[in-house]
Amino acid sequence: MPRIFSGIQPSGELHIGNYLGAVKNWVELQHEFESIICVVDYHAITGTYEPADLRRRTMEMGISLLAAGIDPAKAVLFVQSRVPEHTELAWIFNTITPVGELERQTQYKEKAGRLESVPAGLLNYPVLQAADILIYKADTVPVGEDQLQHLELSRDTARRWNAKFVEGYFPEPQAKLTQTRRIMGLDGQAKMSKSLGNTIGLLEPPAAVWEKLRPAMTDPARVRKTDPGNPDVCNIYQLHKAFSTPGTVDHVAVQCRSAGWGCIDCKKVLHASMEQELAPIRERAAALQAEPNKVRELLDDGAQRARRIASGTMSEVRQAMGLD
Ligand code: SF4
Structure with a gap:
């Protein structure tokens, strides 16, 4: 089976x-x-x-991940800091990554521009990401378009390390672009994001979901x-x-274009569709x-399984670099 890291x-x-x-x-993959x-x-x-x-x-x-359907019998699910080999490999990659390349990363420039004092960890963030992926020799990474630049840096890092130490050791991970469109926030202005306060929590009770859906932005021209x-x-x-069935999606488009119903009617149908999918997730979470x-x-069991792979990679990396 090919290996995927998320x-x-x-x-x-x-x-x-x-x-x-x-x-x-990820649940499907x-x-x-x-x-x-x-x-x-x-x-x-x-x-x-x-x-x-x-x-x-x-x-x-x-x-949330377990409730959403990540199955520990199928996937290795763990918390990064329980596998400290990630930071060991990140340090090694820091020694071969040009600072200029890190400074050109769009996400770094956006975040650093808002800070008075920029921690080195923010600059080196994509180096740790490269280590996260490559320590498992993952060949595929599911990403949104905004993550493609970081993934390219991981590929460059693999090429650079391989050229210096062991040709072909790290695979160059390929992007698996997420098919789903970017989900906009309830304000309809920006990507759904907790920091912007425009989200619906996966585990929120139905009444709270409705309180958020009711005033949510719709077609601004439909007054x-x-x-x-x-x-x-x-x-x-x-x-x-x-969230809705294909038949309901078609019905929504017809009703909207013909002014056959109002936006509140439309949102009530959406709320019911969401409830179908989210109720079992809430139950599992509870x-x-x-x-x-x-x-x-x-999570501990996942960390042990991850660590077995990561420590194997690190032994080989140390040996190749004269660190054994
Ligand atoms: S009817 Fe539905 S799809 Fe049409 S503008 Fe209102 S909320 Fe949007």
Whole structure:
């Protein structure tokens, strides 16, 4: 089986943007690929944070991933800091990565531009990402378009290390572009993101989901119920495509274009479709929340399995570099 690596920040409970844009895809891929899925807490500490809060958010992310359908019998699911070989390989890659290449990374420039003092970890973030992927010799990485530049750096890193030490040792990981469109936030303005406060939590109860859906942005040109709408510019329609049956999606488009119903009617149908998919996830999450020790055991077991692969890679890397 080809091997796939996926990482996600411990941002707490998943929201439907990262569920639809990434995690739902990983749940399907775990049947076709040997899947390694990592909650990347070492990456999370490049920003400001509270230790207790990070601990809680890491646990919540583990529960969200399991509840969403990541199956520890199929995928290796673990927390990054439990496999310290990631940072060892990152240090090694730091010694062969040109600083100029890191400074050209778009995400670095955006984030660093907002800070008075830039931690070196922010600059070296993509080097750790390269280590995350290459330590498992993953040949495939599911990414959104905004991550392609970082993946290119991982490929460059593999080429550079191979050229210096062992030709062909690290595979150059290929991107598997996520098919789902970028999920916009409820404001319809920007990508769904916790920091922008425009999300719906994957585990939120139905009443809370409705409170967020009701005022959510629709086609801005549809001012009155009698105005025909354009579903193609409406984020609610995109969410129907993700959650509703194909028949319902067609019905939504017809009703919208003919002003056959109002946006509240449309949102009620979406709410029901979401509930179909999200209710079982909430139930699984509630069962896991009631058994935190079981969750810790599952994550520990994942870390042990990941570490067996990572430590094997590190022995070979140390030997090739004269560090043994
Ligand atoms: S009817 Fe539905 S798809 Fe059309 S604008 Fe309103 S919410 Fe959007």
